[in-house]
Amino acid sequence: MPKRLLSLVLNGQPHAGAAPDNMLLLDYLREVVGLTGTKTGCDGGECGACTVLVDDKPRLSCLTLANTCDGKRIDTVEALARGGRMAAIQRGFHEKLGAQCGYCTPGLIMASEGLLRHNAAPTVDEIREALGSNICRCTGYVKIIEAVQYAAELLREEAA
Ligand code: FES
Ligand code: FES
Numbered sequence: 001m002p003k004r005l006l007s008l009v010l011n012g013q014p015h016a017g018a019a020p021d022n023m024l025l026l027d028y029l030r031e032v033v034g035l036t037g038t039k040t041g042c043d044g045g046e047c048g049a050c051t052v053l054v055d056d057k058p059r060l061s062c063l064t065l066a067n068t069c070d071g072k073r074i075d076t077v078e079a080l081a082r083g084g085r086m087a088a089i090q091r092g093f094h095e096k097l098g099a100q101c102g103y104c105t106p107g108l109i110m111a112s113e114g115l116l117r118h119n120a121a122p123t124v125d126e127i128r129e130a131l132g133s134n135i136c137r138c139t140g141y142v143k144i145i146e147a148v149q150y151a152a153e154l155l156r157e158e159a160a
Contacts, residue, residue, distance in 0.1 A: 011079035019066040026050045028066035037077040037106050048134030051107035058114035077106040088154040098147030100138035108134045112148045
């Protein structure tokens, strides 16, 4: 299949590439660009492991064609740490023990990051709703919710 040129802002940097029309964003990120932080789980829109941000909104990259993202901003989990320092949401998952095997964690982190970019003080119900498409087989969800609440506190402290 012929490829089309693709122009993105990927993790804050201009990115030019090419993808066939049937290539998923998940495969483009992992196999073409080499950003393997985004995980393949169910490969069918059921688990949330593949969540990235498209123009600051969470999107399942296993259900998104790469070429539909032309001209958009894409953030993957690799975008978050800066200068060796974890982002607030990464600290939340780390310090509040929001991960065990960690396979679901990049997707949960990006879904949470998408929430926190629009809502500085989410309620428990808002967090549950924002993470409703993300499945974790290990932790239960209490620690994950605590992780997001803690990250929101850190962000508010940074902004104060
Ligand atoms: S891999 Fe995309 S939702 Fe499961
Ligand atoms: S930490 Fe293992 S699936 Fe979530």
